[in-house]
Amino acid sequence: MNYIGEDSLPGQIGHFFVILSLVASFVASFSYFKVTRSAVPDDRKSWLKLARLSFLTEAFSVIVIFAALFHILYHHLFEYKYAWQHSSRSLELKYILSGFWEGQEGSTLLWTFWHCVLGLIVIKKDKEWEAPVMMIVSFAQFFLATMILGVYVLDVKIGSDPFILLRESGVLDNAPVMHVGFNPANPIRPDYMTLIKDGNDLNPLLQNYWMTIHPPVLFLGFASTLFPFAYAMAGLWTGRTKEWISKVLPWALFSVAVLGLGIMMGAKWAYESLNFGGYWAWDPVENASLVPWLIMVSGVHTLLVFKHTGFSLRATFLFFGLSFIFILYSTFLTKSGVLGEASVHAFADIGMNGQLFLFLLVFTWVMPLMAATTNKQRWIIAGVTVLLSLGTYFLSEVIPGFPLYVILGGIITFIVFMNRQVPAAKKEESASSREFWMFIGSLVLFLSSLIIIFQTSLPVFNKLYKINAAPGENNEFSYNQIQVLVAIIVGILTAIVQYFRYKETPINLFLKKIAVPTLISALVATFILVVIKINYDKEGLGFLINIWIALVAGVYAVVANLAYLFTAMKGNIRNSGGSIAHFGFGLVLVGILLSAGKKEVLSYNTSGIAIDFGKDSKEVSGENLTLVKGISMKMGPYDVTYIGDSAHPKKQQTYFKIWFRSPTDSFMLHPNAFINYKGNEGLMANPSARHYWDHDIFAYVSALPNPEKNKDTAQFAFSTKKVGDTIFYSRGFIVLEKLAGKDNLPLAGFDKSDTGYTASLKVQSIKGPSYQSDLLMIRGKGQTLFQSQDTVMAQSLVLMLNNVVNGVAQIGVKESSNVMEYVTLKAYKFPYINLLWGGVIITVIGTLISMFNRLRLNRMRKGIQT
Structure with missing residues (x-):
């Protein structure tokens, strides 16, 4: 059948290159395998040529797929399900990009795109390790390509096709x-495109500029973790268990910087777009991205220990391996739908569960496969991997938790084989050595990540074991009570470790170096605790004391690293990346503790209007202030007025103008709210914030009048009055002060023969205040053409001039409890929040400085060797 207006060419091109990328990635992986295993130079050369050509083909295919899907979104080709589901004609260009990676297929494509970019860098810059590293990278690309394939094999769907047409997707089946x-039993009509006027739009929560830039950076961070993993596995596979270290360190530092930046950009989005009043809610998807970062940080530190002392090589292999495995696990949590009700970030299940888990399972068992030392062991592990993959498919329902046992089995098997192959230093580290405390810090971060991922995985455990485990009523505190102890330990270690020497440090020398930073830190921390104060008593005195100690540790990290930068490093920025990063990390700790510990609710209810949020709501009525339009209310040090609102020209969103003023300041906030027209029903709100150097004022709409419950059913009562006459109402009286008529109206849309009448009324309440009301009516050709209505909200009155005959006015008066316009706000003051954001930037800069310095040292070392 020929479908009118349907453009199938972009989809055909896209799907062709999806298949080509799948084949090319498999050929590249196999060719690089042959390069690594072949001992014949000519064979290696031939296979290497094919491998590079295949990977270049893969990279080109991904770019074409990317361009084809963007073309479909940009040109609003709603015959494609992806464009219809994730975009609309009203979207700006930047939000079309957000729509690109809103769906699972687009985000997977973004991930594979970054693999291609980073893989090309390896091919260009690292000929020595190219073959074994790129074999693993290409193998990962093969799995990602299957996720956007969208074909059926023996009734099993493989992947989700981003180029499927709307009429083929089943969406239109129930639209007669x-x-x-x-x-619906008949074919789709040929002109169905004429009935599709617009798309389903992008989720309103994602229509924020941070969602244009946050996902690309985050997925670059995700993609970057594959390369330390690949280098580690390549080192095991080739038996070169030490030589890979210098090569991988810049990759690991890059991953720490970019993944950390991506995570905190997500926190900034949450701060500006979500209404929980903060930037981190221990959301399962937030946690799932944080855990690989923590493990990668652990791996960087143990790698540095090995470079200087020969210790902690086994731990480095484990950390780099698990960092990527937990990236895959976090992808499974996000994309499988298992977190659909537990996270605002999670995707719905679109049938990728099996593939996602297979990706995770296979790469978990790739680790022991690479660590095996004989071909016989590798064949056995490969066979076990296949059997376990099949077993997972058939036994998951029979043996509760079987998939989890398979993954744990792969990790344990890897540790066993890796320990056999990787030598361990026989001499014990000295407790006065830098490497000892660096290892302790890495271990603390690793254990912290395991605790977080365990709590995060409770929905998975519930599903596997058919239980109903939950973190408790106060989910946030269940994380904080543990992680604040981690912050204390890590903060102290961040401060003191660099003052130790590798191998061993004379205790007197250490105390001499650390004395001044310790004294200054004590003075600064005392000033903060005594003068600025943190009185966070929500969770009791014990938790408050832990916050105090953690703050002292954070200040210690800031001061000690700053002192080390200018004393030991003499201000040499190029060689001080570690100190700069640790200084920034200390600021992050201090910023978190001060902003959260001194977060102040400004919007305590003083209006007398109580809002019932319901028993399941997180909102507390007493912490939400209802503002009546035009009436100033006290909110902390501010007088706050609801000035007015405006509607989005194309969407169901209302933007509110909220005026804050104090004796020293005045500003307008513009929070918006809407009933979510995509996803779950209910009020959704985007906050608005005023930024200062030392604090933010943050507000969001927490309740709106219900239009169904607040319908105005009152009727007008009409009275015929002359100038000077009085009309009584329940709370006072109204005086007609002036009545005038005018011909030749200077108003567009009216004839010269039309007549306008104006009436000026004084509304006097019994309790004293009076209000002025001016009404307008226009008559022409024997009929009323226009009537204005004026609302006196403070008196719940609506007034209307209905008619004028011979100097006598007919005035309508309506008393209604539903004429009041109002909005309910939740407002906070976040002190010192910029310490957090500034600390993140400094941490990233310091880590990148370290990366570039390591690249420089590698080039120098290579030059000396040649």
Whole structure:
């Protein structure tokens, strides 16, 4: 059938290159395998040529796929399900990009795109390790390519096709108007495109500029973790268990910087777009991205220990391996749908569960496969991997938790084989050595990540074991009570470790170096605790004391690293990346503790209007202030007025103008709210914030009048009055002060023969205040053409001039409790929040400085060797 207006060419091009990328990635992986295993130079050369050509083909295919899908979104080709589901004609260009990676297929494509970019860098810059590293990278690309394939093999769907047409997706099956004869049992009608006027739009929560830049950076961080993993596995596979270290360190530092930046950009989005009043809610998807970062940081520190002392090589292999495995696990949590009700970030299940888990399972068992030392062991592990993959498919329902046992089995097997192959230093580290405390810090971070991922995985455990485990009523505190102890330990270690020497440090020398930073830190921390104060008593005195200690540790990290930068490093920035990063990390700790510990609710209810949020709501009525339009209310040090609102020209969103003023300041906030027209029903709100150097004022709409419950059913009562006459109402009286008529109206849309009448009324309440009301009516050709209504909200009155005859006015008066316009706000003051954001930037800069310095040292070392 020929479908009118349907453009199938972009989809055909895209799907062709999806298949080509799948084949090319498999050929590249196999070719690089042959390069690594072949001992014949000519064979190696031939296979290497094919491998590079295949990977270049893969990279080109991904770019074409990317361009084809963007073309479909940009040109609003709603015949494609992806464009219809994730975009609309009203989207700005930047939000079309957000729509690109809103769906699972687009985000997977973004991930594979970054693999291609980073893989090309390896091919260009590292000929020595190219073959074994790129074999693993290409193998990962093969799995990602299957996720956007969208074909059926023996009734099993493999992947989700981003280029599927809307009429082929099943979306139109239950829309009779789309079918021939308006019968769903008949084919789609040829002109169905004429009935599709617009797309389903992008989720309103994602229509924020941070969601344009946060996902690309985060997925670059995700993609970067593959390369330390690949280098580590390549080192095991080739038996070169030490030589890979210098090569991998810049990659690991890059991963720490970019993944950390991506995570905190997500926190900034949450701060500006979500209404929980903060930037981190221990959301499962937030946690799932944080855990690989913590493990990668652990791996960087143990790698540095090995470079200087020969210790902690086994731990480095484990950390780099698990960092990527937990990236895959976090992807499974996000994309499988298992977190659908537990996270605002999670995707819905679109049938990728099996593939996602297979990706995770296979790469978990790739680790022991690479660590095996004989071909016989590798064949056995490969066979076990296949059997376990099949077993997972058939036994998951029979043996509760079987998939989890398979993954744990792979990790344990890897540790066993890796320990056999990787030598361990026999001499014990000295407790006065830098490497000892660096290892302790890495271990603390690793254990912290395991605790976080365990708590995060409770929905998975519930599903596997058919239980109903939960973190408790106060989910946030269940994390904080543990992680604040981690912050204390890590903060102290961040401060003191660099003052130790490798191998061993004379205790007197250490105390001499650390004395001044310790004294200054004590003075600064005392000033903060005594003068600025943190009185966070929500969780009791014990938790408050832990916060105090953690703050002292954070200040210690800031001061000690700053002192080390200018004393030991003499201000040499190029060689001080570690100190700069640790200084920034200390600021992050201090910023978190001060902003959260001194977060102040400004919007305590003083209006007398109580809002019932319901028993399941996180909102507390007493912490939400209802503002009546035009009436100033006290909110902390501010007088706050609801000035007005405006509607989005194309969407169901209302933007509110909230005026804050104090004796020293005045500003306008513009929070918006809407009933979510995509996803779950209910009020959704985007906050607005005023930024200062030392604090933010943050507000969001927490309640709106319900239009169904607040319908105005009151009727007008009409009175005929002359100038000077009085009309009484329940709370006072109204005086007609002036009545005038005018011909030749200077108003567009009216004739010269039309007549306008104006009435000036004084509304006097019994309790004293009076209000002025001016009404307008226009008559022409024997009929009323226009009537204005004026609302006196403070008196719940609506007034209208209905008619004027011979100097006598007919005035309508309506008393209604539903004429009041109001909005309910939640407002906070976040002190010192910029310490957090500034600390993140400094940490990233310091880590990148370290990366570039390591690249420089590697080039110098290579030059000396040649």
